[in-house]
Amino acid sequence: DVVLTQTPVSLLISLGGQASISCRSSQSLVHSNGNTYLHWYLQKPGQSPQLLIYQVSNRFSGIPDRFSGSGSGTDFTLKISRVEPEDLGVYYCLQRTHNPWTFGGGTKLELK
Amino acid sequence: QVQLQQSGAELAKPGTSVKLSCKASGYTFTSYYIYWVKQRPGQGLEWIGYIYPGNGGTYYSEKFKGKATFTADTSSSTAYMLLGSLTPEDSAYYFCARLGYWGQGVMVTVSS
Numbered sequence: 565d566v567v568l569t570q571t572p573v574s575l576l577i578s579l580g581g582q583a584s585i586s587c588r589s590s591q592s593l594v595h596s597n598g599n600t601y602l603h604w605y606l607q608k609p610g611q612s613p614q615l616l617i618y619q620v621s622n623r624f625s626g627i628p629d630r631f632s633g634s635g636s637g638t639d640f641t642l643k644i645s646r647v648e649p650e651d652l653g654v655y656y657c658l659q660r661t662h663n664p665w666t667f668g669g670g671t672k673l674e675l676k
Numbered sequence: 677q678v679q680l681q682q683s684g685a686e687l688a689k690p691g692t693s694v695k696l697s698c699k700a701s702g703y704t705f706t707s708y709y710i711y712w713v714k715q716r717p718g719q720g721l722e723w724i725g726y727i728y729p730g731n732g733g734t735y736y737s738e739k740f741k742g743k744a745t746f747t748a749d750t751s752s753s754t755a756y757m758l759l760g761s762l763t764p765e766d767s768a769y770y771f772c773a774r775l776g777y778w779g780q781g782v783m784v785t786v787s788s
Contacts, residue, residue, distance in 0.1 A: 565738075603775075605721075612771055612778035613713075613721065624776055656721055664737040665711070667721040 566590055568657050570668035576676040583644040585671045587657035592637050594661070601660040604633055604642045607670075608653040616655075617642065649675070678702040680710075680772055680779035687785045693760040698772030698779050705753035706730040708774040712744065712757050715781075716768045724770075727755060762786045 567590040577583045593600050604617040615624040617633035620640060630645045644651055652675060657668040683697040698710060711726035725736035727746035734746045743766070745758040755772060767786045772779040 607721075612781055613773075614778070615776045618775065654720075658721075658723075663735055664725070665723045667713075667723060670720045 565664055566593070566659055566662050566666050568659055568666055568668035570655075570657060570671050572671060573669070574672040574674065576674055577644075577647045578676045579647060579649065581647050581676075583647055583651075583673055585642045585644075585655050585657075587635075587640045587642070587668050589638040589640075589659060591662070593640075593659050594637065599661075600636065602633075602635070602640050603658045603660070604631075605656045605658060606651070606653050607656065608650075611653075613656065644673070647673075678774075678777045680774065680777055682770075682772060682779035682782045685783045685785070687787065688762050689788055690763055690786055692762055693758055694762065694784055696757045696759070696770055696772075696782055696784070698755040698757075700753045700755065700774070703774075705748075706750055710746075710748065710755040711773055712746070713771045713773060714768045715771065724757070729753075729755065759784065 569588045571586045575583050593602050600620050602620050605613040607613040616627050616631050621633045632643045634641050654670045654672050656670050679701045681699045686694045688694050706729045709726045709728050712724040714722040724740045724744050727734045727748050729748040747756045764786050769781045769783050771781045
């Protein structure tokens with residue numbers, strides 16, 4: 565199975581600051597069709613996860629441009645600029661290039 | 677708008693089964709995978725598997741083979757997950773999802 569390693573496990577950020585989360589895969593996430601199915605989710609306390617970024621760098625509908633995704637192959641990054649209180653929660657990466665799909669362990673974003 | 681409405685909380689005895697439902701609306705049910713995710717309180721997300729309602733095809737993570745069974749009723753746009761031979765380790769929130777959209781989750785508690 566593909567292992568996704570997220571770092572850091574927790575992140576203390578000041579309001580208005582920038583956060584960066586890494587997701588490293590144990591194997592390439594490039595599908596045979598050329599697409600890379602690496603997505604980012606945010607789970608706010610007491611809520612279902614919500615999709616932020618799909619296929620590495622595409623913002624989902626309604627997601628502000630403060631969120632950006634980048635990377636290729638096995639290394640991916642989610643950046644959050646100008647952090648706001650509504651950004652707090654646990655961030656997960658998900659790969660669905662290979663079966664079984666797998667999640668990263670999560671990164672908890674908290675306010676400093 | 678796309679919605680996934682899950683059934684209510686379940687309290688079950690060890691050794692029994694529960695069948696969770698996930699009613700989809702706002703899109704063509706047969707055109708998207710529905711996947712299921714487990715989350716124990718305070719823990720990360722664990723991918724169980726998926727069903728493709730278009731043809732009924734399923735895939736299960738190795739850990740959940742024999743534990744979970746997916747079905748879909750295209751006439752009612754509803755996906756189901758049967759969890760069998762329940763143990764206390766099955767106590768968790770269970771989410772159904774398709775790309776971009778998640779159900780609200782359902783808590784399953786296994787206790788004698």
